[in-house]
Amino acid sequence: MTHLNRLLAMLAIAVLAMAATFGTAEASERYGTQKAVYHINGTGGEESKVYLGALRNIQNHLNAVGAENMELRVVLHGNGVNLLGEALANETLQARVVELKGQGVVFNVCNNTLVGRDINPETDLFDVWEDDIVPSGVAELSYLQQQGYTYVKP
């Protein structure tokens, strides 16, 4: 990630935080506070269309509840890890990931998948840090549900 990308990410964060402050009062009254984990383990299809659809779902979710009222995790395992692989080259996908992170969304990557597929998170995936890696994607899904997270498979 270049310095310019980081700067753009921070700008996006600021703009989206402002957007989140206005206009979501009504929706958040209905939905209150929420915790949700999104389970993504499939392929992205042509031009990452499936992944872009899933991230649009997540953005709509944040808009409805208000990012400040949500803890939202995305657990990627199996083919789903390709989301962050394709985000290296697909600028639209990368921008969506950056925007969601700017609103507090955490992307977790399954270590079993990294090891099993010989994926180097530093070079093969977009913006993955040590804390983002979980021992097992599926065990994490159960763990988070036991912590009160609701489950959504987009």
Place this chain on the structure above:
Amino acid sequence: MTHLNRLLAMLAIAVLAMAATFGTAEASERYGTQKAVYHINGTGGEESKVYLGALRNIQNHLNAVGAENMELRVVLHGNGVNLLGEALANETLQARVVELKGQGVVFNVCNNTLVGRDINPETDLFDVWEDDIVPSGVAELSYLQQQGYTYVKP
């Protein structure tokens, strides 16, 4: 929806309510009372085969637990909204929707999808009323789970 259709719907309701009263005692003893939300966001395939399969799952679910022991919601968003679009022309699909509604099943439609795809619920979808429309399908999925609904993705 014509008057004849409404009449047939009410007849179906009456017949199914009677069916629900008999014969489910054993299954409902195992399952007690249940709340479930079905998540449908995919396409229906040839002749709406996928949607018909999902609605068959729901009918089997009601049969096993007893409709009187269940609160069952279907949340439609993205391509899943086409279920009620295709139900306008596909008589079998329409009949299944009517029968399920007659047993208390609520079909919720995502407003984000309606707006994003320029869908008019009154003319483009089968039997959608204002109360059926929710601000966000995915936020509704989390909301319902937080209210004790179990999650099923058919």
Place this chain on the structure above:
Amino acid sequence: MTHLNRLLAMLAIAVLAMAATFGTAEASERYGTQKAVYHINGTGGEESKVYLGALRNIQNHLNAVGAENMELRVVLHGNGVNLLGEALANETLQARVVELKGQGVVFNVCNNTLVGRDINPETDLFDVWEDDIVPSGVAELSYLQQQGYTYVKP
């Protein structure tokens, strides 16, 4: 199931139980004890590749949490019942099922599917016993979630 198969199954159980005892201390500290239900209702694809992937997810889940810390159920209905049909002829798939059962995983089969598709569990499916059959796969999914099981759709 032949006597040789049963013997091999028991050997696998013993070996895997030993494997589970060593090396999972760290992961189980993170994840504690878990209950999970896996929902499988799709087709297995070429050479049962999709089913093998799902069973690999389950094995990884057990490895991360420790089989002794988990109650794990697989609910099969609709096309998902084919997993145990294909396991009759596909030796790799059969071995995976046997190994998972050896670690305490329960495979539940939907009776609605058996009746609706005229499937004889004794002759058409691999190693299904009366206790494995549940009245309704989908009702069982809700039932288990209401008993504290987390939901994973692989």
